[in-house]
Amino acid sequence: MVFDLIVLGGGPGGYLAAERAGHAGLSVLCIEKNALGGVCLNEGCIPTKTLLYSAKLLDGAAHGEKYGVSAEGLKLDHTRVMARKDKVVRTLVSGVNATLKANNVTVVKENGVITGKDAQGYTVQAGGETYTGKRLIIATGSSPAVPPIPGLKDGLESGFVMTNREALQLKELPQKLVVIGGGVIGLEMASYFNSVGVSVTIIEMLDHIAGANDADLVAILQKNYEKKGLTFHLCAKVTEVKADGVCYEKDGAAAFAPADKVLLSIGRRANTKDIGLESIGVALERGAIVTDAQMRTNLPDVYAVGDVNGQSMLAHTAYREAEVAVNTILGKADSMRYNAIPGVIYTNPELGAVGETEASATQKGLVFDVVKIPMRFSGRYLAENEGGDGVLKLIVDKEKQTVLGVQALSNYASEFIATAVTFVETEMPLEEIKKIVFPHPTVSEAIREAIFQY
Numbered sequence: 001m002v003f004d005l006i007v008l009g010g011g012p013g014g015y016l017a018a019e020r021a022g023h024a025g026l027s028v029l030c031i032e033k034n035a036l037g038g039v040c041l042n043e044g045c046i047p048t049k050t051l052l053y054s055a056k057l058l059d060g061a062a063h064g065e066k067y068g069v070s071a072e073g074l075k076l077d078h079t080r081v082m083a084r085k086d087k088v089v090r091t092l093v094s095g096v097n098a099t100l101k102a103n104n105v106t107v108v109k110e111n112g113v114i115t116g117k118d119a120q121g122y123t124v125q126a127g128g129e130t131y132t133g134k135r136l137i138i139a140t141g142s143s144p145a146v147p148p149i150p151g152l153k154d155g156l157e158s159g160f161v162m163t164n165r166e167a168l169q170l171k172e173l174p175q176k177l178v179v180i181g182g183g184v185i186g187l188e189m190a191s192y193f194n195s196v197g198v199s200v201t202i203i204e205m206l207d208h209i210a211g212a213n214d215a216d217l218v219a220i221l222q223k224n225y226e227k228k229g230l231t232f233h234l235c236a237k238v239t240e241v242k243a244d245g246v247c248y249e250k251d252g253a254a255a256f257a258p259a260d261k262v263l264l265s266i267g268r269r270a271n272t273k274d275i276g277l278e279s280i281g282v283a284l285e286r287g288a289i290v291t292d293a294q295m296r297t298n299l300p301d302v303y304a305v306g307d308v309n310g311q312s313m314l315a316h317t318a319y320r321e322a323e324v325a326v327n328t329i330l331g332k333a334d335s336m337r338y339n340a341i342p343g344v345i346y347t348n349p350e351l352g353a354v355g356e357t358e359a360s361a362t363q364k365g366l367v368f369d370v371v372k373i374p375m376r377f378s379g380r381y382l383a384e385n386e387g388g389d390g391v392l393k394l395i396v397d398k399e400k401q402t403v404l405g406v407q408a409l410s411n412y413a414s415e416f417i418a419t420a421v422t423f424v425e426t427e428m429p430l431e432e433i434k435k436i437v438f439p440h441p442t443v444s445e446a447i448r449e450a451i452f453q454y
C-alpha cells in the first residue's frame, strides 16, 4: 500500500507527527519496534518524574519538622513506586495508541528499515512487508553513548552497569550507586536514589555538573545535594569499570569509587545505524541527520525530527519539530527556532532555564544586563522553602529591552519557566511584560520582580 506519509519511530517526535498528519487527513503509517511513546514515555521523562514524585513526598515528610509536621516510621516501598510508575507509563502509552487510532494512523509494531525509492515513493521494510510512503519522517531517536572505557561493555552485559533503561526497571535498591556523568539523567536519577537512602557518588569529567546551565545556580544545586549526602567527584576521568566499582583519575592521582551498581549517563547518540539511511543517501553530520529549519533532510520529501537530528535532544523540541515537518508537508509556512527551548532538571529544587545564560550571551558578544534575585522575594517560595537558597537570573537585551534568558533554581521552576519561554520567544518588551498580572502568591512572580528590579 502507498501511504502519503511513513513515520519511522513512535516516540514524541514520531507519534506527534503521525497524529498531526493523520488529523490533517493524510494516510499515515507509523512504524515502531518497541512500545509507542519512545524513550520519553517508556524509559525517560515520564517514569523518572513518577519516581521523583515519590521521592519528593518522602523528602517532604522526612524534613517536615521545620513546617510543624513530624512523621514516624517513614519508609519508601521501591517495589510499589516502580509498580505505580509502570501503571502511569501503561496509561500514557495506551493513550498514544488510542490517539493514533482516532486519527486514522496505521501502526505497525515492527523494526522498520528504509530500503530505497521507486516511482511511487520511499520503501520501508517492516515485519516481512514492504510499505511505500510518498514522504518519510525519520524519528528514530537516540541511545545512550557508550565510550570505550575498559570494563564498561562487560559491566553493561552483566547488568552491573545500567543505563536509564535498566535503572528504571531496577527491582532492588543498591546500597552504593556510582553515576558516571553529572548531566540531566545523572542528576535526576541520583536525586531519586539519594532520597531513598542509597549512597550515591557522581563522577563528572568537567569542573561542573549540569552541562551548560548557569554556573551560579548549578553551584547552589550541587551544594544542596552535598548537604543531602551526595558525593561529587568533578574533573574526574573514569579509567576503568571493575566488578565492584569505578576507577578514576583526579588531580593526577588514581582513585576508586566502590559500587554495587553503576549508572552510565554521559550523553546520547542519534539512532542512525541499521535503519537503511544509506539506501537513499540521507546526509549525516557527526552521526546525526542534517536538517534545515523545515526539518527537511538533503532528500526531497524526507524529514527528520527529534533526537535523531541531534539539534536538541528533548521531547518538547521533538514535538515542535514534528509539527514543523507536518506543516511543511501540508504546504503551511512554518519554521523551527531553537532560541527559546526550555530546559529543566527535575531535581529538588528544580532547575528551569530558557534562552541565553550569562556565559552564552558573553560568548556570543551580546550586549546584556543581568538581574539576580533570591527566590525569597516570592512569598509563596518563602512559605514553602524554609531556609531555601533558590535564585532567579534574568538576562536582558540592553538595546532591545527584551528578555534574552531566564534561569531559576526553585520549586515549580519546571512549570513557571514556561512564562519566561513566552517572553524570550515573542521578544516582548519589558515595558509590556510589566503590565501583565501574575497570580499571587506564586513563585512565578519572581520573574516579574526581577524585571521591576532592572
Ligand code: NAI
Binding pocket: 044, 045, 147, 180, 181, 182, 183, 184, 185, 186, 188, 203, 204, 205, 206, 209, 210, 211, 236, 237, 238, 264, 265, 266, 267, 268, 313, 314, 343, 344, 345, 346
Ligand atoms: P548530558 O549531556 O546531559 O550529560 C552528560 C554528562 O556526562 C556531561 O556533564 C558530561 O560532561 C559528562 N561526561 C561525558 N563523558 C564522561 C566521562 N567519560 N566520564 C565522566 N563524565 C562524563 O547527558 P545525559 O545526562 O546522559 O542525558 C542525555 C540526554 O537526555 C540529554 O540530551 C538530555 O537533554 C536528555 N534528558 C533530558 C531530561 C530533561 O529534560 N529533564 C531528562 C533526562 C534526559
